Amino acid sequence: MIRAPSIARAVVTHGILVGVGAIFSLPFFWLVSTALKADTQVLAMPPVWVPRPVRWDNFPRALEYIPYVQYALNTLRICALSVVGTVLSCSLVAYSLARVRWIGRELVFFSLLGVMILPGQVTMIPTFTLFKWLHWIGTILPLVAPSFFGNAFYIFLLRQFYRTIPQELSDAARIDGCSDLAILLRVIMPLARPALATVGLFTFIGAWNDFLGPLLYLNDEGSYTLAIGLQRFVSQHGAEWSMLMAASTVMTLPIVVIFFFAQRTFIQGVTLTGIKG
């Protein structure tokens, strides 16, 4: 009674998954396919699925149109500084919330939750005028400096993880003469490596993909990030689809590569967000 339908069910499930999977992969396929086509094939009817000949030189051409290497380096610099700042600051604050008993920590905790539901638009304009007053517009400082002051989501995530580390380990280190900073650096952070990797990874991807920040603060073409460079590229070369797809592919590729190398960290990150209980 139960066996027979379960085979049918497996077949149906697989059928649907193959179908949905095909739909989900189609945009990626079309992205790469268009990126490798000659202009005549881009517009051909009926559509050409596999480009022939494969125009590899679309990529160097697209990288000339948009100074990709420079934009990539600009983006990487922002990513690296954001990752360092976020991991350090969130670690400190999470330690304070998870491992130290002090009056005021509930207040700090509630301020985290409050920030999570605060729309960025509310703080956007005063923050902009503040950075303007500091003469930071046109530099990367508005994009990286705030990460040194913690991020509500990641503090929350690390706090959840730090709480699961046995108190005995801290006590033992303290008896050996460790200060709190030493306990954090030598006991907690090594044990929290998966959580820290998740925070670093998500921060990196967030900075790589960020659009509004660079749009607000980078006004000099030489300092553009990939996101803003690519958007400007669209408004200038509207209809050159093979160039646009080549440029989009090159911007997406690092994210895909990172995902394949750090797949476990991504999936762990989902479990770590602490929303499950």
Add this chain to the structure above:
Amino acid sequence: MMKGGRHLRSRGSARARRDFRTGLLFAMPWIIGFTVFVAYPIGASLYYSLCEFDGIRTPKWIGLANYRTMLLEDELFWRSLANTLYMVVIGLPIGMIVSLVIALLLNQRIRGMTFYRTLFYLPSITPIVATSILWLWLFNPQIGLINILLASIGVRDAPGWLTDPTWSKSALIIMGLWGAGGSMVIYLAALQDVPQALVEAAHLDGAGPIQAFRHVTVPMLSPVILFNLVMGLIGSFQYFTQAYVMTAGGPQDSTMFYALHLFNRAFLDFRMGYASAMAWALFIVTLACTAIVLRSSARWVYYAGEEA
């Protein structure tokens, strides 16, 4: 143990003082950051919202005039609010259902699960700008892949998608579904925590698959559904980048979303006081919706171990 415990009582208050210092010191980055990048901007933006302010000259107090203009004169305010609510009320539930269905399909202990999970997750971490450009191409009314495929199955008057005001928001919602993998993996992680014994017990009690899903799986998932709902709600109210890159709010303001209208007022017209008033209205609407959802959640969210 001995060493630490010997003077415990006499050192109690010293320890409390030391812990307070340590806690405060370690939390300092956040406390400073919160003051400078959250508390001050909240106050300043409330003040700006009551002023005429171009971002350069000193703000000039005009009382509630910005709010009056917003509510009574700015048609685009209402238009953009309606467009945004469309994404919240229609786009968000569709996205949540699709990602839950995919997660349920993947939770069947099937072969190739990792492969599918990767495939469905990747679009959600693809840079939004790249995604937007790609879908601009896919949605192209004449030569885009979507309409070519529709024509090949015999659809004659395929929609103009982003060029047609009646279809533009649907197009953005469809594109959003491609990114459903982000919440899908969250559902999937939660589904893998649903004890199989509970589902089997329901079957033994005579529950069919649909009943077991409704009365076992959904309650066990409800905290995660709430999480995705609240996050989705907050995100949908701030829908921006896709519209900025793909349509700039058009055609005929059909994709002029609230955050885009606000951005344009602040950084195209430099009406920063007015934009601040808009930001506060957004804050209030978001807060009200979140509060309603959280209040209702007492009735439909089940927390394991909380039941009497």
